[in-house]
Amino acid sequence: MDRQPATDTPAPGTLAHRRMPRWAPAGLALASAALGSGLGLAAGWHSKVQWGLLAAIFFVLGTYAITTAVEGKRQAKDRIATSIVWVCFALAVVPLASLTWTTVARGVKVLDGYFLSHSMAGLNQMVPGGGIYHAIIGTLEQVAFATLMAVPVGLLTAIYLVEYGKGRLAKAVTFFVDVMTGIPSIVAGLFILSTWVLTFGMGPSGFAGSLALTILMMPIVVRSTEEMLKLVPNELREASLALGVPKWRTILKVVLPTAIGGITTGVMLAVARIAGETAPVMLLVLGSSFINNDPFSDEQASLPLYVYQEYMLGTPYSYDRAWGAALTLIMFVMILNLVARAIARWKAPKTGR
Template structure:
């Protein structure tokens, strides 16, 4: 008598725990955020502790706490930690964007008051602080000339210095250059203004000005170039170091000289990053007030010659108008500030588009 053994039916594989785990509904996080902001607003305004900034900060803390507690009760501790850190990253992004958005909104809302032809077509020459007219044409001219001269001086020096440090520099000399560039990065702008004042205005310029110190826009450009140089060098150096070594080695293997490899391979590859560093330095130079005040002297008249007589700038114009006790001065100051920001934005976008076009063309 034989018995037939029937195979035992195997059980279906168990589903992963993640498919059966409980999850918070999709509306839980937004609902907690709204509830946290309402509770924070009630606490802050109810006790009169502060304003909307404190409401946002306290609301973020309450939101993170509530999200962690809810996720821990429903999904478990591991998922709660994941949700907490993800929400913390997004909250940090929101807290970082809010001040920027506030600055942009304030600048646009208050800077449009004097967006007229008189502001861009006239200067403050023979215009008193309590006069409604007057514009920033002389300051716009001064900013364009000073920043343009400073850029023409700084960019070749900075890029060539970075090329030497990365491609040629070895040993103690290159280390010394890099060290002093790092030190120059933290020099206050007023120190550079005092340096140019002591060296160029009081010592060099009297040779060309009948023995009299000569304040000029060119002196301001020299001070701005000192501020721009370390930024250009450091940013260009970092971009050149990011260029892959096989690109250089491939060019050398084809018999291309080193200088031509740098010119035709390395620099085009690093060009977008180099342009970004240059535009950052230009933005910093365009917003400096102390060097222009010390060595250019300011001035209310239009001066197209950067090598003679006093010259103003938009940053200095904003500083002067903000300090005037007049109801018309704040509007001029805000419009000049908006003009400066738009000018830097246009230059940055144009430079990025030009760098991208040149790169695609190759």
């Protein structure tokens, strides 16, 4: 499209009209950021949040005003929608970036080989040193057992709901899965406490924690798997059935492989979710300063619980250790996500020639 000089008035009936230059949104963003911080500085506001909000308001209103003057009403509406999307995006990213930055900046101080390979055994909490090896072992074992229990059950439930379920039973199952999604983690912990520990008389153990985590993980796996299975086109099922393939083999060999990428991602998100649970672990695993490799007996540590306990101690060294453990936990979840993405890409339906 021809870009006309900004001074031209458009002749009626032509398609060309005055347009703002391509750099206009970026320029406006910069200008409103400068204006926001300038005014904030002048008014003596301490909170940078207020500066940012002011800049955001300037950006949205300025975009609207200038576009109305230069391009016209319709384009102004378009641009205001775009600028609101950008502002919301920025608002969403700021906490994420801030959280990552704070955790990395504070956690990296203590994070080294020693920290990752030693426990807190025999250590006075008031001095530096110590490590999170025992908590890593605990988290890995508890999450692994929870995953081993929740994924098969969740997967099969989702397969039932999508491929077989009709009528009342399926509706009831869907309803209870929805209810389970909303269970607070402390309630799941109390449930296992009252059955496994109090009724059956089992002592605290990593496995007891896994049971509670399973309750939290199962509905997430069911929900995400269900959505992924629904995305598999019906034509593929019919193609397979029409070849004389039994239904169970159709599900196993055609439906699941087609959806496996999404299912893996869903499972990994569920793992990430339960890896950060503190409450049930606190009730059922209790935490420990020592390395306990056996998830079936005695107290174990776990990363989120370790973070909480070190933070409660309130010494500068325990704060450092808490941040270090938090950073480890974030990295653990991030590595899991990367692995999941790799699997999803590797297993995804192929499109190349």
